Amino acid sequence: MAEPGGALLAIRGLHVRFGGGARPLHAVEGLDLDVRRGEVLGIVGESGSGKSVSMLAAMGLVDPPGRVEAARLEFDGLDLRTLSPRERRRRVGRRVSMIFQDPVASLDPCWTVGDQLLEVLAAQRPQPRAALRERALALMRAVEIPDPEARLRAWPHQLSGGLCQRVMIAMALAGEPELLIADEPTTALDVTIQAQVVELLCRLRRERGMAMVLISHDLALVSGIADRVVVMYAGQAMEQGTPSQLFDAPRHPYTRALMAALPQAHRGRTRLSALPGTVPGRYDRPSGCLLAPRCAQAEAACAAARPTLRTLADGGAVACRLVADGPRGSP
Amino acid sequence: MGGTLREVAAGLRGRPAAAAGFVVLVLLVAVALAAPWIAPHDPVEQFRDALLQPPVWSGGSWRFPLGTDDLGRDVASRLIWGARVSLAVGLAAIVLALVPGVALGLVAAFHPGWPAQLIGRSVDVLVAVPGLLLAIAVVAVLGPGLANTVIAIALVMLPPFVRLVRASAIAEQAKEYVVASRLAGAGRLRLMFDTVLPNCAAPVIVQATLGFSSAVLEAAALGFLGLGAQPPTPEWGTMLSTSRDYIERASWLVTLPGLAILVTVVAINLLGDGLRDALDPRLKDHG
Amino acid sequence: MSAAGRDPTARAERDATPQVPAIDAVDLVKHYPVRSGWLRPPRRVRALDGVGFVLPPARTLAVVGESGCGKTTLARLLATIERPTSGTLRIVGEAPGSDRASAHRLRRRVQMVFQNPYGSLNPRKTVAAILDEPLAIDGVLDRAARRARVAELLARVGLSQEQAGRHPHMFSGGQRQRIAIARAMALEPAVIVADEPVSALDVSIQAQILNLFMDLQERYRTAYVFVSHDLAVVEHLAHDVMVMYLGRAVEIAPARTLFAGPAHPYAKALLATRLRLGPQAARPVVPIRGEPPSPLDPPGGCAFHPRCPEALERCRAERPTLRPLGDGRLVACHLV
Numbered sequence: 001m002a003e004p005g006g007a008l009l010a011i012r013g014l015h016v017r018f019g020g021g022a023r024p025l026h027a028v029e030g031l032d033l034d035v036r037r038g039e040v041l042g043i044v045g046e047s048g049s050g051k052s053v054s055m056l057a058a059m060g061l062v063d064p065p066g067r068v069e070a071a072r073l074e075f076d077g078l079d080l081r082t083l084s085p086r087e088r089r090r091r092v093g094r095r096v097s098m099i100f101q102d103p104v105a106s107l108d109p110c111w112t113v114g115d116q117l118l119e120v121l122a123a124q125r126p127q128p129r130a131a132l133r134e135r136a137l138a139l140m141r142a143v144e145i146p147d148p149e150a151r152l153r154a155w156p157h158q159l160s161g162g163l164c165q166r167v168m169i170a171m172a173l174a175g176e177p178e179l180l181i182a183d184e185p186t187t188a189l190d191v192t193i194q195a196q197v198v199e200l201l202c203r204l205r206r207e208r209g210m211a212m213v214l215i216s217h218d219l220a221l222v223s224g225i226a227d228r229v230v231v232m233y234a235g236q237a238m239e240q241g242t243p244s245q246l247f248d249a250p251r252h253p254y255t256r257a258l259m260a261a262l263p264q265a266h267r268g269r270t271r272l273s274a275l276p277g278t279v280p281g282r283y284d285r286p287s288g289c290l291l292a293p294r295c296a297q298a299e300a301a302c303a304a305a306r307p308t309l310r311t312l313a314d315g316g317a318v319a320c321r322l323v324a325d326g327p328r329g330s331p
Numbered sequence: 332m333g334g335t336l337r338e339v340a341a342g343l344r345g346r347p348a349a350a351a352g353f354v355v356l357v358l359l360v361a362v363a364l365a366a367p368w369i370a371p372h373d374p375v376e377q378f379r380d381a382l383l384q385p386p387v388w389s390g391g392s393w394r395f396p397l398g399t400d401d402l403g404r405d406v407a408s409r410l411i412w413g414a415r416v417s418l419a420v421g422l423a424a425i426v427l428a429l430v431p432g433v434a435l436g437l438v439a440a441f442h443p444g445w446p447a448q449l450i451g452r453s454v455d456v457l458v459a460v461p462g463l464l465l466a467i468a469v470v471a472v473l474g475p476g477l478a479n480t481v482i483a484i485a486l487v488m489l490p491p492f493v494r495l496v497r498a499s500a501i502a503e504q505a506k507e508y509v510v511a512s513r514l515a516g517a518g519r520l521r522l523m524f525d526t527v528l529p530n531c532a533a534p535v536i537v538q539a540t541l542g543f544s545s546a547v548l549e550a551a552a553l554g555f556l557g558l559g560a561q562p563p564t565p566e567w568g569t570m571l572s573t574s575r576d577y578i579e580r581a582s583w584l585v586t587l588p589g590l591a592i593l594v595t596v597v598a599i600n601l602l603g604d605g606l607r608d609a610l611d612p613r614l615k616d617h618g
Numbered sequence: 619m620s621a622a623g624r625d626p627t628a629r630a631e632r633d634a635t636p637q638v639p640a641i642d643a644v645d646l647v648k649h650y651p652v653r654s655g656w657l658r659p660p661r662r663v664r665a666l667d668g669v670g671f672v673l674p675p676a677r678t679l680a681v682v683g684e685s686g687c688g689k690t691t692l693a694r695l696l697a698t699i700e701r702p703t704s705g706t707l708r709i710v711g712e713a714p715g716s717d718r719a720s721a722h723r724l725r726r727r728v729q730m731v732f733q734n735p736y737g738s739l740n741p742r743k744t745v746a747a748i749l750d751e752p753l754a755i756d757g758v759l760d761r762a763a764r765r766a767r768v769a770e771l772l773a774r775v776g777l778s779q780e781q782a783g784r785h786p787h788m789f790s791g792g793q794r795q796r797i798a799i800a801r802a803m804a805l806e807p808a809v810i811v812a813d814e815p816v817s818a819l820d821v822s823i824q825a826q827i828l829n830l831f832m833d834l835q836e837r838y839r840t841a842y843v844f845v846s847h848d849l850a851v852v853e854h855l856a857h858d859v860m861v862m863y864l865g866r867a868v869e870i871a872p873a874r875t876l877f878a879g880p881a882h883p884y885a886k887a888l889l890a891t892r893l894r895l896g897p898q899a900a901r902p903v904v905p906i907r908g909e910p911p912s913p914l915d916p917p918g919g920c921a922f923h924p925r926c927p928e929a930l931e932r933c934r935a936e937r938p939t940l941r942p943l944g945d946g947r948l949v950a951c952h953l954v
Binding site: 046047160161162163190192193194195196217219220257258262263264271273274275276278279 | 685790792820821822824825826828829849850851853891907909910
């Protein structure tokens with residue numbers, strides 16, 4: 001991997017494990033990731049891929065019995081591994097924000113939307129209530145919430161999913177973060193609302209020059225807005241590249257299988273090519289390549305040693321023995 | 332049900348307190364069952380020559396290891412036979428509360444109109460009266476004695492079962508597998524007992540276990556008040572009550588039955604707590 | 619065709635009379651009363667406000683729409699879990715009656731697969747017991763025959779025999795949906811109503827289950843009503859598509875026709891939000907603003923008019939009815 005000269009978030013060798021004993025659950029294994037300033041990084045994967053857990057771990061949100069280890073975990077040069085929670089809040093808290101999948105559940109049902117928004121704003125910068133209210137209204141207009149004054153008095157259960165997600169985005173933007181991590185922000189929303197929220201996120205990002213990490217299982221969504229995409233499977237990054245590299249000419253067998261399994265890929269009523277089997281669980285994790293048990297092209301050597309992510313000539317990266325194109329850059 | 336039993340066993344394995352409670356309870360039951368063989372004497376036989384003998388560790392003899400009472404009856408034998416009475420009363424009361432309680436709870440859940448209202452309000456009335464008072468009232472009407480004690484305690488224990496099962500059943504009814512069973516053609520009876528009830532078993536088991544300890548305590552209380560087991564039947568509460576006057580002279584007559592009650596109730600409660608944790612669906616791994 | 623003891627007259631009946639539609643629904647309405655306090659009159663949620671269609675045997679009708687459009691209510695009505703407030707429904711020619719014999723017959727005609735693989739199987743029963751239940755209640759087969767049939771059903775959906783003795787929590791989401799599909803097929807229904815059956819599954823598992831649906835339809839000539847919000851899945855699987863909005867059908871068309879170019883503005887908006895694979899060039903322009911209105915308080919006239927970019931005065935006043943457009947589709951819109 002190239003040295004992260006301009007990386008906002010630099011992760012090397014991230015491991016997240018749950019449970020003890022001889023066979024802990026490897027939620028994330030050996031992940032190397034960079035998020036550069038101002039870029040949109042998409043992390044794509046199915047359940048069990050570790051896409052959410054990796055970002056939660058980076059943000060210090062993984063509690064015991066989870067164990068997080070990383071060779072390197074830096075935000076703008078600041079080593080996150082050694083920070084106490086208070087230090088983290090003070091130094092990183094305003095600069096990184098996160099929004100989650102179920103917006104209605106992310107809001108406390110016992111407080112009005114206004115109370116919660118003002119609380120976040122006050123935590124960023126304490127001010128008299130009137131000033132906070134002005135800031136809150138400005139934020140709500142920025143995220144295109146209609147009739148913001150009324151919405152401030154509303155309770156979370158009175159708002160639709162799309163509106164709640166806009167409120168969450170407003171809260172996330174309160175501190176003017178440099179990095180926004182969006183964990184499946186549109187999955188729980190209706191299709192037309194999804195489109196609105198995606199467009200909103202893109203616009204805000206452009207206006208504020210934020211970097212964004214977009215985690216999703218929806219490849220189409222990610223391909224539309226990401227600058228670079230990481231495909232994860234069973235805790236490991238399998239392929240990295242630009243959307244066109246990944247989606248027009250995927251190299252890793254898993255990425256290819258994922259593309260092939262999409263109904264979009266097949267017009268008309270033909271059988272979808274489906275990857276047989278299931279994601280390895282805690283007790284049947286292969287020692288070699290994680291995909292080998294399900295991969296149609298797997299060879300004996302695949303099951304023997306786990307391939308690591310190799311950078312290729314065009315800047316993409318693949319973790320697969322069978323992909324040609326000699327390695328360039330550090331192994 | 333097999334699945335639930337397996338869960339129970341697995342749950343106990345990891346929780347030493349609950350396992351200890353279970354072991355103690357098993358021992359108590361064993362002692363109670365083996366009473367005819369292990370009790371040194373007949374519990375009602377009066378040894379006129381050995382009144383108020385202290386236990387063996389404070390000057391008494393091994394003939395009466397735990398001493399004798401004011402009528403010369405062997406305390407150890409009375410405690411052992413008393414275990415039978417207390418455990419049997421507890422068990423009988425719980426069963427008598429559980430069966431109609433579960434049935435009424437299911438009926439209330441599946442018939443939301445006037446049947447649910449009727450059952451609900453009746454249960455509310457029962458709950459409004461403090462437990463012991465209700466038991467006393469029942470016994471006052473029916474007359475003292477063990478059988479009526481059981482009935483009284485069962486009545487007190489009934490409402491929790493009704494409410495628990497009703498709440499559980501209503502929650503389960505909303506789930507899709509119940510709809511699926513309806514689509515498969517299940518009639519109301521099958522839905523109640525075959526589809527939903529097994530999924531409500533966990534809280535019922537916990538309530539039954541903890542209710543058992545309450546029942547033992549209530550039986551002792553009623554006995555203490557003279558409304559439960561009648562003399563000369565050995566029962567721990569009655570033993571406590573009749574020994575009130577001897578608290579200074581022959582304190583073992585008070586402490587030993589009290590200790591028996593204490594140990595039993597603590598053991599059952601530890602077991603019940605452990606079961607509740609073991610069977611709590613929220614603590615389980617889903618999918 | 620496999621017939622491990624199963625009454626063959628049902629399928630023979632189906633094959634012999636191909637003209638009888640699998641489902642014939644006319645103007646289905648479902649209102650739920652909602653209490654709004656003691657002093658105010660009860661309001662009604664118009665979950666379904668007049669939906670009708672015909673589903674030929676062995677075809678798939680996809681029902682698409684967003685939350686509040688009534689597609690789940692429709693699914694429940696079609697599966698006879700609930701009764702419509704008004705309207706007629708015939709499943710393979712028979713309308714649901716209120717007696718047990720009628721319910722018995724309908725069970726063999728229509729069954730349902732649910733969205734949530736983790737809630738639709740009884741956690742306390744083994745897979746074998748779950749699959750056996752509809753057969754046991756049906757009463758036609760004896761125990762040995764039922765056992766054989768359960769084995770056959772498991773094989774049909776790609777599960778192994780030894781899994782029959784396990785409980786649902788030991789299976790993954792995809793496997794549970796297979797069990798749910800096997801259960802739905804136990805009585806060989808002519809129609810299966812599937813309410814978002816793959817929405818909760820990962821993409822690669824989704825593909826497996828969609829393939830399974832298609833295989834089963836080919837082999838057993840089952841018709842499907844496939845409720846989904848995922849247009850890609852619908853485009854792949856459906857013969858015909860019904861687009862719903864706020865309890866009404868706004869467009870019903872053969873899938874190919876619809877995806878080539880929808881007629882109704884809402885259908886256009888819905889299709890436009892589909893994110894196509896591929897980089898920036900394909901990013902959609904957000905076509906409609908606002909949120910779907912509440913079924914408690916639907917707008918007058920055309921339900922879509924507040925959000926419709928092409929709404930006319932007429933749209934506010936007059937509710938459009940479904941009319942044929944000549945190319946095999948029906949549209950409810952004043953503009954076409």
